[in-house]
Amino acid sequence: MRLYHSPASPFVRKVTVLLHELGQTDAVTLKTVTTTALASDEALKTANPLARLPALERDDGITLYDSRVITAYLNDLFNGGFYPQNSSRWETLTLEATGDGMMDSGVAMVYETRLRDAEQVSQAWIDAQWAKIERTLFALNTRWISHLSGPLTMGQISVACALSYLDFRHDTRNWRQGNEALAKWHAGFDSRPSMRATHP
Ligand SMILES: N[C@@H](CCC(=O)N[C@@H](CS)C(=O)NCC(=O)O)C(=O)O
Structure with a gap:
């Protein structure tokens, strides 16, 4: 399988962290591409008409996207168990969507x-995106710590990748301030070998 990849993308990082946690990094070849909405990579456009990373080209020629589809597929393929099949499944999916949503706003x-x-840049738009992230940080810090602290799930991986992306691209905003429980959780998660190996 081939993963269209950029080391700076938090959505791609979700997939590569999962591959490390599954012990399956050898199952996927990384195809590193540079792409933006204004200058899409040609091969990526053919694989994924939306021209977004990540995209996973399977050996049968089918390409899967977006990151949530790829992570669910890899988890099933390798029996990862990172999407619990009990009642906490819905919390896991919501937590993954929460991390992905922070990435959407941060990106x-x-x-x-x-x-x-x-002259086209809208400060109001930037502020509105950061407001979404701030509300989400507050919710994670006050309501989600017990879910974050349980057995490893794809929800945790997504939130960790989103927080690390804030460090990578928005470090001056100091997301840890007022979110100490979340910051403590992230510090622990960030020391996992899967996170160390995928640092942008
Ligand atoms: N919902 C998508 C979002 C993916 C996404 O926005 N990827 C960015 C890179 S971080 C991208 O490929 N941007 C290029 C573009 O929008 O053309 C997912 O989860 O995979």
Whole structure:
């Protein structure tokens, strides 16, 4: 299988962290591409018409996207157990969506300044995206710590990758301030070999 990959993408990192946790890094060849909405990589466009990373090209020629589809597929393929089949399944899926949503906002903020001409950049849009992230950090810090602290799930992997992306691209915003329980959880999670091996 081939994974269209960029080391800076938090969505790709979800997949590579999962592969490490599954002990299956050898099952996938990384095809590193540089792509933006304004200049899409040609091979990626053919594999995934949305031209977004990650995309997983299977040996039968079918390409899977987006990250949530790929992680569910790899978890099933390798019997990972990172999507519990009991009642906590829905919390896991919601937690994964929560991490992904923080990534959406964090990436949108970067695109706003990188891909637009200076006179087009909307500070109100950037502020609105950060407000979403701030509300989500508060919710994670106050309501989700027990889920984050249980057995490893794909929800935890997604939230950890999202928080690490904030460190990578938005470190001056100091997301840890006021979110001490979440910061403590992240510090522990970030020391996992899977996270160390996939640092952007
Ligand atoms: N919902 C998608 C989001 C993927 C996404 O936005 N990827 C970014 C990289 S971080 C991308 O490929 N951007 C290029 C583009 O939008 O054309 C997923 O979970 O895979």
